[in-house]
Amino acid sequence: GQNIDQPTEMTATEGAIVQINCTYQTSGFNGLFWYQQHAGEAPTFLSYNVLDGLEEKGRFSSFLSRSKGYSYLLLKELQMKDSASYLCAVFENDYKLSFGAGTTVTVRA
């Protein structure tokens, strides 16, 4: 079974930083993904963590702690186009992705 928790909504100001947390309790662990999904569109891949630590990709960074069952996605220098849902997903023992319900981020001017 799987239990993946992330906040439902977050609001931040343009130019600010927002951190989206994800905690998980799953049947095994083979990596964690973050996807971005704009309203009415498909999820698009942002990052993948399989080892502990921070992965940085431009304005977006993702952190993983396997011992704590915890990840976060950090969005820096927020832009209006970053308003979207952010989905945390865990690769379990059977290599199937289990998704959290998603965090809707609203960026305000």
Add this chain to the structure above:
Amino acid sequence: IAGITQAPTSQILAAGRRMTLRCTQDMRHNAMYWYRQDLGLGLRLIHYSNTAGTTGKGEVPDGYSVSRANTDDFPLTLASAVPSQTSVYFCASSDGELGTQYFGPGTRLTVL
């Protein structure tokens, strides 16, 4: 075709009708997946296929069937649609079962 395409974009269907959602990818990915996305529940796996000729059940397979006759196509069939199958359906593919999954644009299905 570039990436993954799905058809139709949206559909309104009477309960009890049969419906096939189409998914085609041109990336030669071995693995393909069908998810449904419902408000507050996130994406849930319906069926998957690790390679052409094989399929498997996901978290919510009841009422759905799939086939994988070749690498590119992975249709999802609702044999007799019910209102609880109203959802947005996403097809995805990956280069092997360990690869990053890439999603199609989705099909919005309403069953009345």
